Amino acid sequence: MKKLKTVFNQVKSLNGAEAPDMLSLLWQLICYSPKMPVRLQQQQLLEEAKLFTLEVEDSHFSKSTLKFNGFIWGDGKRKIMITHGWGSKAADFAELITALKKIDNTQVIAFDAPGNGSSEGELSNLMLFAKAAEAVITTFGAPDVVIGHSLGAMANAIAIKETGIKPALLVSIAPLINLKENFIASLNAADVAQGLQDKFFTDFEALFDMKASEFTLHNLYPTHAITRHWLAYDPEDKIAPFAFLASFLTAHPEIETKVYEGRGHERIIKDDLVIADLVSLIG
Incomplete structure (x- = not known):
């Protein structure tokens, strides 16, 4: 949980501005799963x-x-x-x-x-x-x-x-x-600008060869x-x-x-x- 909070705070502190490793941070924000002790x-x-x-x-x-x-x-x-x-x-x-x-x-x-x-x-x-x-x-x-x-x-x-x-x-x-909407909620909570969100989803779709909007239970x-x-x-x-x-x-x-x-x-x-x-x- 500590790592996720650190990444979240890093992203939020940028106030929507772009950083050299921004996409890497966004991947961690979305795809790092916090681990709680047993x-x-x-x-x-x-x-x-x-x-x-x-x-x-x-x-x-x-x-x-x-x-x-x-x-x-x-x-x-x-x-x-x-x-x-x-x-x-x-x-x-x-x-x-x-x-x-x-x-x-x-x-x-x-x-x-x-x-x-x-x-x-x-x-x-x-x-x-x-x-x-x-x-x-x-x-x-x-x-x-x-x-x-x-x-x-x-x-x-x-x-x-x-x-x-x-x-x-x-x-x-x-x-x-709707998985994409969950991603958007996380990105919005960290104050990620719309342009950066668009870049993330472009990166996401290139990696998975599938639109994020298609990851729905429907x-x-x-x-x-x-x-x-x-x-x-x-x-x-x-x-x-x-x-x-x-x-x-x-x-x-x-x-x-x-x-x-x-x-x-x-x-x-x-x-x-x-x-x-x-x-x-x-x-």
Whole structure:
């Protein structure tokens, strides 16, 4: 978290002016994922897990193979895969994982995406999240239940498309809908001038060979692979604004939704009622 604050303050102190390394700073502002230490309760849960390490190719930033770490609880036949959000890690689902472990005949699989938690990588992005989810699916088999929070929900959509799996249940918690708008919000918060923002997005699109505006859940959603989709959200979520979600839900009226007011973007995955509803849904 300290590094991200330093980069943010560096950019903001320029008051919209351009600096020699400005684009590099903007890439760090957008693609450096803050890392928070593991709490005691989380560490105890991780110590109960079977550990694994897989690899993905980072073709955009490090141009190398990155190792990422994962965790498995239980050996039941019903597989549950959890994909965390930006600036998060598998251990942040400790309360949910503890509850899911109690469901009969289940196996819970979670991982730290590259550039997040305990895994390798300096900068991260949606495609690395998705590649990690794909690697987990390919290695351990198709999960019956796929859970994603925030950016993890977008990553799951890509992974489902790429692997061709058809999970019995997809769960999205406070999903991001429009990635470019999240980038713009971060750039605006740091007082980045419009001209510099335009340069960043030109650079972004050259690197990923895809317009930033195309990284939306509308565009990525694997409609025909979804048997049942349950979505939880807080209408006052500042990170995943409801205006974007409302448009997505209008396009997909088949998605089951539940509102959890006052939970916010990060705390929603730890909320007792959300966890109880998920256990009831999955169990």
